[in-house]
Amino acid sequence: MKISFLVRDLCHMGGVVSATQNLAGALAARHEVEIVALRKVRDESYFPLDPRVSVRVLTDLRKHSPTSDLDDPLIEVFPKVYPVDPAEKKPVVSRLAELRLLEFLATTDADVVVSSSPRNTIMLSYAEGNYLRVTQEHSMPSIYAKYYQGRLFKAYHSLDALTALTPEEVVSIGNQVPGVRNRLAVMPNCVPAAPVQSKSTNKVIIAAGLLKENKNFAAVIDAFATVVAKRPDWRLRIYGGGTEKANLRKQIETLGLHNTVTLMGPAAPVSPEFSKGSVFVLPSKREAFGNVIVEAMAAGLPVVSTDADHGPRNIITHGEDGLIVPRGDTAAMAEAILELVEDDERRKRMGAAAVRNAVRFHEPASCARFEAILHDAAARRALPTTATAQVDGMGAVHIDVGTLPPEGHGAEIVCRRTGRNPAEERFAIDPDGSAVVPWRGGLPEGTWELSVRAQDGNEVPLTVDGYGCDVRDLLNVPLPRQAGAPALELLLPHRGEMDRLRIRSVVRETHAEIDALDVDNESAEVAASVWGVAPGPGAVLEAVHRKDKERVLSFPVTAGEDGRITAVVDCATLVREHEGPEQIWDVWLRPAAGAERVQVGKLATDVLAPIGVFTFPRPVIRILPEPSRTLLAKVGRRVTRTLNGGKPAPRPVTKVEIRPYYTALSQLAFKTVDVAP
Numbered sequence: 001m002k003i004s005f006l007v008r009d010l011c012h013m014g015g016v017v018s019a020t021q022n023l024a025g026a027l028a029a030r031h032e033v034e035i036v037a038l039r040k041v042r043d044e045s046y047f048p049l050d051p052r053v054s055v056r057v058l059t060d061l062r063k064h065s066p067t068s069d070l071d072d073p074l075i076e077v078f079p080k081v082y083p084v085d086p087a088e089k090k091p092v093v094s095r096l097a098e099l100r101l102l103e104f105l106a107t108t109d110a111d112v113v114v115s116s117s118p119r120n121t122i123m124l125s126y127a128e129g130n131y132l133r134v135t136q137e138h139s140m141p142s143i144y145a146k147y148y149q150g151r152l153f154k155a156y157h158s159l160d161a162l163t164a165l166t167p168e169e170v171v172s173i174g175n176q177v178p179g180v181r182n183r184l185a186v187m188p189n190c191v192p193a194a195p196v197q198s199k200s201t202n203k204v205i206i207a208a209g210l211l212k213e214n215k216n217f218a219a220v221i222d223a224f225a226t227v228v229a230k231r232p233d234w235r236l237r238i239y240g241g242g243t244e245k246a247n248l249r250k251q252i253e254t255l256g257l258h259n260t261v262t263l264m265g266p267a268a269p270v271s272p273e274f275s276k277g278s279v280f281v282l283p284s285k286r287e288a289f290g291n292v293i294v295e296a297m298a299a300g301l302p303v304v305s306t307d308a309d310h311g312p313r314n315i316i317t318h319g320e321d322g323l324i325v326p327r328g329d330t331a332a333m334a335e336a337i338l339e340l341v342e343d344d345e346r347r348k349r350m351g352a353a354a355v356r357n358a359v360r361f362h363e364p365a366s367c368a369r370f371e372a373i374l375h376d377a378a379a380r381r382a383l384p385t386t387a388t389a390q391v392d393g394m395g396a397v398h399i400d401v402g403t404l405p406p407e408g409h410g411a412e413i414v415c416r417r418t419g420r421n422p423a424e425e426r427f428a429i430d431p432d433g434s435a436v437v438p439w440r441g442g443l444p445e446g447t448w449e450l451s452v453r454a455q456d457g458n459e460v461p462l463t464v465d466g467y468g469c470d471v472r473d474l475l476n477v478p479l480p481r482q483a484g485a486p487a488l489e490l491l492l493p494h495r496g497e498m499d500r501l502r503i504r505s506v507v508r509e510t511h512a513e514i515d516a517l518d519v520d521n522e523s524a525e526v527a528a529s530v531w532g533v534a535p536g537p538g539a540v541l542e543a544v545h546r547k548d549k550e551r552v553l554s555f556p557v558t559a560g561e562d563g564r565i566t567a568v569v570d571c572a573t574l575v576r577e578h579e580g581p582e583q584i585w586d587v588w589l590r591p592a593a594g595a596e597r598v599q600v601g602k603l604a605t606d607v608l609a610p611i612g613v614f615t616f617p618r619p620v621i622r623i624l625p626e627p628s629r630t631l632l633a634k635v636g637r638r639v640t641r642t643l644n645g646g647k648p649a650p651r652p653v654t655k656v657e658i659r660p661y662y663t664a665l666s667q668l669a670f671k672t673v674d675v676a677p
Contacts, residue, residue: 001374002032004110006101006120008093009037010045010055013266014210015291016138018047019189020116023370025050026190026363036104038097038120046268058100072096081126083119083148098123105129112374118144118152125155132377134161136187139288140309141173156180157498161377163187165289168310178418179498182451182459183380185373188314189289190366196275197300197355200348203234205337206277206301208270208292209284211242216306218244218251219283219330225255226334231341236261237277239270274299278347279340285327287311294361297321297354302347304336315361321354379458383408384433387450387462387501389493390470395439395477397491397503401452401462402433410455413437415448415503426453439477439489443505450501463499471606479604480511480531487511487532494608504608508532512589512600514668515564517660521619524569524660524670528600530591535559538593541567541600543574543585543670553577553585565589569670575621575656580674587668601667610662620675623654
C-alpha cells in the first residue's frame, strides 16, 4: 500500500511534525510511504526521519537551493482555496504551493492520502482521486480559528476516516459534526522508544515544550520554588524556545532561582536530555495529547502533569507511572513533585512502570492501530452510500440502497434521532438492498438520520438526491389512524443537510389538524379536524403566551360533524394583551373542561417546514388610547391647546400587526408586533 502524508512543512519544531514523521517511519516497515510538504525553508528537519520515507517538496523557499522557487511570481500570491489567516501580511502557503498540491491530489498513485493539518484537510476535500482520504486531528477543532473552522467541518463529510488523539476528542468532534461519527477513531500520536533511559539518581527535574503562555511554565517555576526550599540540592531544567522566554527569565530572577532553574533552550532530539533527569513535569493549561509525556516516560521518568484536556489522563496512570494534579493548583503540583523527590524507591518503581506503559504509543502499536483504521475505511467504501425512499399508501417508507456486495449481507439501516433526545432504531436490509421502516411503531417522534451498518460494525451515512424521496402517496395516507393506535402516525422522508437521508416521524395520540384559517381585521377563524379525542362541553381554543405560560386567552369552540371544530380568535383580544415590541401566543385545543390540551397545527402534509409555505393575511390594528380624566391630565391638555394655537394636540396612535404562522414544530401561533407609525 502506498501512503502519502500531507504537511505544511517539516521545518519547525512541533508535536505534529514529530508525530507525523514517527508514524510515517513506523508504516514504512510494511508500506511505501512519502511525506508531501507544501513548503521547505531549511535544509533539515528538527526530528529524525526514517530513511525509508521519501519526502516530496512542492515549493522550495531556500535561497541557496538550486531548485528554489523564490523567483516564481506566484510565491508572493495568496492562495484561493487554502485558508489564509487574515493577519498574514504575505502568504505562508502561496498560490504556487496550492496549485502544485491540487495537481498532486489529482495525479497521485497513492492508495491513501493522510492530512496532518486542518487546512490541508480542506484542500483534501476537493480532491477527485479514488484513494482513501484520512485526516488526523492533532488538536481540538472546537478551538480552531473561525475563518476556517466551518469549512473544515464541511470538509469532514468528504473523508473516509478521521482520527483524534483521545476518546474525549472523538466524542467532541462527533457532537460538533454528528454526520461523521461513524468514521471517527482514536489515534494517539506515535512516539518512539528512547535509546537511553534515566537511572533515576540525578537530582534533576525536567520540563519541556514550546515556551508559550498555554504551556504554563510559570507554574512549574512557582512549584519548584516550594520544592527547592525543602530540597535545595535539586535542580529544574526547562527545554524549549518561544515567546515566553523573557517572562520566564524575569520570574526566575525575581524568585531568586537563577542558581537552581535553567532555561536550556530547544533540544532535538530531546530524549537524551530526558535521561539526565529523574522526574518530568508537564504544567500545561490545555494539552490535546502531549508527546513529551510519552517521550519522558519512554526515557524512564515518572511524570507529574496537570489534568489538562485531554491528553495527560489518557497517557498517565495516576499513582502507577505518574501523578495528575488539578489545573491551576501550583501547591498540588509542588506536593506531587516532592512525593517523588523524597521517595527514591517509589520514583524508580514509577519510572520503570512508565517505560512499560509507554510501549502502547511506540511504532509497532501505532502502526497496527493505524492499519486497522485504514482497513475499516476501506470496508466502509464497499458499503452503499446512496439510497431512494418511497412512501407507500399506508405510510411505510421503503428504502432501497441497491444490491449489497457479499460482504454487506446482514447489513442494517440504522436510524438515529437528532437533537436533545438521541435514540437509535435498526431495520434489516434484504440482500437485494431493500428495507422497510413501518409506519406503525417504526420510529418514535423526531427527526432521524439514516445510515447503513455492516455486521462488522462499519457504517456509512446515506444520501439522496433531489429525486430520491418519493412521497406522492403520503398525501393519500388514511388519517386519523384506526382506533387503538395513535391518531397521527406519519413518516416523511426528505433530503437534509449535506444531502443526508432523513425521516421526520410524527406520532400523536391526539391532534388537531388545521383545515383552514380565515383572517381579517376583526378575527381569525380556525377550522380544524380533531383526531383521537371527541370535543365535548366546555371545549375552548387556548392561546398560551410563549414566555409566560400562566397567561392564557380562551376562545369558544363550536363542534361539528366527524370531529370537526371551528373557533374564532378575536383580534381585539390579542391587541389588548399586546406588550411591545412583540409577543407570541401558541395555540392549543382543550377539547373539554379539565381535559388535556391538544396541539393545533399542520402535520398531515408533505411540507417539511410549513412556516415558510403556508402564509396568511396580517391585519394591522390601530389603537387610540383612552384620554386620562385626572386633573393633571386636563391641565396638561389646556396648556397644549394654548401652545398649539387653540387646536387640541393629536392623540397618539399605536399600530399592532397580527401575524398568524406555523412554528418550527408546525404548531399554529399568533405573533403580535409593534408597527412603526
